[in-house]
Amino acid sequence: MKLKKVIRNESFTQKQEDEKYTKEVYVNYLASISAVLLWSASFIATKLAYRTFAPIQLGEVRTIFAVVIFGLIRRATKNNERISKxxxxxxxxxxLLGITLYFTTENIGVSMTSSSNAALIVASFPAITTLLEFFIYRSKPSVRKIIGIILALVGVTILTHSNVLYGTKSLWGNVILICAGIxxxxxxxxxxxxxxKYSAITLTYYQMLSGAVFFVPFVFIEDAPWRLPNxxxxxSLIYLSVGCSVAAFLLYNLGLRKLSASVSVSFxxxxxxxxxxxxxxILGETVSIKQISGGIIVIIGVILSSI
Incomplete structure (x- = not known):
């Protein structure tokens, strides 16, 4: 009888742990999706910010704003956590990678092509990540994930065919955005x-701080005049700083706690x-049936590649 009771208790405990883990995973999925929602408008905001900011200037200023905001959050929450040596x-x-180089390549790419085209190219990031995971970690994606990625890329191809800008400048902008994906x-x-190892606030704060420091030489290389913002x-700068650099990065790093890199990027x-x-x-643009069809295929691909 005691043995049966122990088995039942262990089974009940395991069930509780499984339920807890499932809830945590759902929270991580929700965090990743929320980050994507915020980032989706970043291309429009970036284009609007270019009315007075140069691409690398914008990256530096939004990162400095984010560092200040995170510093205030850490002080308000009495977060004194430090990064170990x-x-x-x-x-x-x-x-350097996620803040300085990514924002630099993304901002330059967006300045050379349309905001909608930039958003479309970002959809190739999951395929890039999965491919690199295979070569670096020798991880083999499941058949379902492969099908999902292929469907997503097909959907993106349809969308791109409907929106891509032609010309040398746009082409180089697309190439630079693909480099941002790498x-x-x-x-x-x-x-x-x-x-x-650390809380999302601590990790993101120090990443932003490092990124702001690494931005300095790039700003001097850009050598663009500073203009008074309107x-x-x-x-747009406030949205990019608070919404994208602070909230979205916090949510995305939270999502990475339970999700693999390729699953997180699949969103x-x-x-x-x-x-x-x-x-x-926001801009009053019209959407064609081809674009809607491509969007539906992308969503199906995301579902298959992230289950």
């Missing part, structure tokens, strides 16, 4: 090594769909 190199490299994949790989550009397939929807709502 053994992990500082990971934080520095992730800050940088973002490596940011995921590095951050995964330390994401469970209402539109400053509003970025939703960016072109949401980006097009926001373009309609």
């Amino acid at each position: 053994e992990h500082r190199k990971y934080v520095a490299v992730s800050g 940088v973002w994949a490596f940011y995921n790989f590095i951050t995964r090594k330390i994401t469970n 209402f539109t550009s400053i509003s 970025l397939n939703l960016v072109p769909v949401l980006g097009l929807a926001l373009s309609v709502l």
Whole structure:
């Protein structure tokens, strides 16, 4: 009888642990999706901010704003957590990759092509990440994930065919944005090594701080004149700083706690769909049947690749 009771207790405990884990995973999925929602409007905000900011200037200023905000949050919550010496190199490299290099390549790419086209290219990031995971970690994606990624890319191809801008400048902008996808994949790989070691606020704060420092030489290389921002550009800057650099990064790093890098990045397939929807709502653009069809295929691909 005692043995049966012990078995029942162990079974009940295991069930509780499973339920707790499932809830945590749902929270991580919700966090990743929320980050994508915020990032979907970033391309429109970036274009508007370019009325007074140069691309790298914008990256530096929004990162400095984010550092200040995170510093205030840490002070308000009495968060005195520090990065240990053994992990500082990971934080520095992730800050260089995910903040400095990613924002630099993304901002330059967006300045050379349309905001909708930039959002479409971001949808190729999951395929880039999965491919790099295979070569670096020898991880083999499941058949379902492969089908999902292929469907997502087919959907993106349909969307791109409907919106892509032609010309040399646009082509180079697309290439630079693809390079941003490679940088973002490596940011995921590095951050995964330390994401469970520290709170999301601590990790993101020090990543932003490192990124702001690494931005300095790039600003001097850009050598663009500083102009007084207008209402539109400053509003866009606030959105990019608070919504994208602070809230979205916190949510995305939270999602990485339980989700693999490729699964987390797979949600970025939703960016072109949401980006097009926001373009309609904010900029008054029209959407064709071909674009709607491509968006539906992308969503199906995301579901298959992230289950």
